[in-house]
Amino acid sequence: MADKNGFFDLSKTAFTRRTALKGLAAGAGLAVAPGFVRYSQAQSSAPIKIGFQSHRTGIGAAYGRWYEKTTAAAIKAINAAGGINGRQVEVIIEDDGTDPGRGAEVVGKFATQHKTDIVFGTLFSHVVIGSAPAAGENKMPYFVVSEGHHVASTKLNRYVFQPGITDVKSQIQSMAPWIAANAGKKVTQIFPDFAFGYDHRDYLPPALKAQGAEVIAQIAIPPTESSFTKYFPQIPPETEVIYHVMVGPAVLTFVKELGEFYGSNRPQLFGFIDSLEATDINSPGLEFLDGSHFWEGSPRYAQPDDSEAQKAYRTAVGIDDNGAAVGDPKDVSTAAHMFGCWETLYVVKKAMEDAGYKGPEDRAKLVEATEALTAFAEGPEHPQGAKTFNGKIHQCFGIQNISKVEGGKLKVVHKTKIEDGLYEAEGDYTTQAL
């Protein structure tokens, strides 16, 4: 952490010390906070400082905790291997409360108080979107691990990147061929009536149509709903696949009531594991999911064909074969997403090395170096799999996993290709001024 030298930085003002002291006395009420600090510029030998905008509290806290664990493991590995450009890496964590207003303040705090080199690690879409203007205004490279389509939509700004996890549009597009070929061609969607659900509502129908399948009903469930039985009669009887992406604590009730509604004679079920991240798949009430399929970014359960890189990554992060914390089987990880922290940090490392990054004055070079990246090979730095990167839309593309619930575990039954998730760019960040 940087040093704390005093209350006010007077170096850039025309005030005399006496005048300033008068002002200081008048502002004593404000200055009671010990946070009025001055931070010295990073020296070339000083650590590279990464500001981690963490969801420590609020709705994203379960993700935030595992994002922190993964980040700590990646930084430990990077530092053990010599750091970045010969400098050690230090992570400074600030809690954004999973709130977009606070998120923007935290980005400002990293830029102007902690003087970090980059900001990193945000998951929830509304926090990313709320924080992006602050990143752009402070010219602060902002590497998010969100999976939202907001970055690739090119509606944010040139300083926002998502190089370590694919976006939801790409994920849905990748799932469609397998669903149409293996689960069924008449699909009913059940989704929460807010943005995460809207991504699925909007992107799945065209993706399925391209595969000769169709969405025959879309059932939006208000986020405040706690019982779902009344919605199930809306599911058309000819439905072959129920595509569900319910999230939050209500998912347990949702699955239980769906099971009671259908009994043993149900359509195929396909869901996104986002619903059950950090939740034990063997929790009471989830038995109905047996035999159903889920999207997973990275598999929660160890697979027989796991690469050495995947095994090493799991060991480094501290998750066992069931995807729970080593020594605490009840502490289930957010494995499908948190690998993105690990991989993003290695992208940052690569881009900083390519840019010859020395300090905040090189942030623009870092942006350009990141945009110049095109592909990441599978290996210790990218254990989830190989990826391509589109520098114009600041978004990576990679493989996806489709897993089946079998015997209380998730078994990967299909891996998509990178090409399955590619789509036409919707804009070009590189045309924006730095």
Place this chain on the structure above:
Amino acid sequence: MSDASPVKAYALHLGVIALLFVLSFLLPEYYHGLLSRIMVLAVFAIGYNILFGYVGLLSLGHAMFFGAGLYGAGLAVIQLGWGVPLAFVSGIACGAVLALVIGLLALRTTGVAFMIVTMMFAQVFSLLILYFASWTGGDQGMVVPQPARVLTFGATSLDLTNPTVRYMSALALFSVVLLITLAIVRSRYGRVLIAIRENEERTKMLGYDTFSNKLIAVVVSGTICAASGAAYALLFGYVGSSFASVQYSILPLLWVLLGGAATTLGPLIGTVFMYYVIDITSGYTSAYLLIVGIALILLVLFFPKGVLGTIRQRWLGWLP
């Protein structure tokens, strides 16, 4: 408050404005940016204080007025391509119209019923934002593009994303609203509002139309809150539904209670206090809300009328 104190009162308020101006040159970068945000949100608290502090009407729905300003200005820029001045006026107008409608309906109730009715209207407003997601961006919200956040006067332009311009814009808004509030509370109308708070029936008996006076107060309060929301959208570039959630109806209540209800400067003190406590404690523990809670309890114990309210009661009776 005595009639002999206008000079003291105005001098104090102008002094606070001058102090905030000087702080712009003294504060480190981060606290400079933070104070910009605090001043905008203090305007929100000032608006809330008009109704809560001076009329005694406890609303749990003021987030809708802040949200009306936020979306009224933000959507005007994003969806209609309007410039900053027109968008700001649009935000204020949205808040004023909404406050008039809500006031006409909600003022049929008092006390707990008023709280519940305002909270329900705010909930409707919040759900409408989610329902019209294709326009509003739903729960994810929308970014007001940086190039659009420029104020142009002929050949001169002011970039609202520039920290100094943003600080001074926030200070200008805060100063205008603070002085208007001071003028209101010192006016005959302000005394009528206080009379309504103290004893509405007696005020009626004295010949005052209390409904009309309360309605005007709701509109003034809502308009000020909308001005804060509009400024937030234009100065900080984000329009999101979380700002219309119940949390943002409770926050101004807390800020006002902390600083001192029915004091003109209390909302600023409360907002500053809450912001700094959260900012500092969140750096040490994720249980910072526990510390905030303890701080609030201590304040209630030792400053039952809020910081300025207690100071006024014990030492400075002339404080407005």
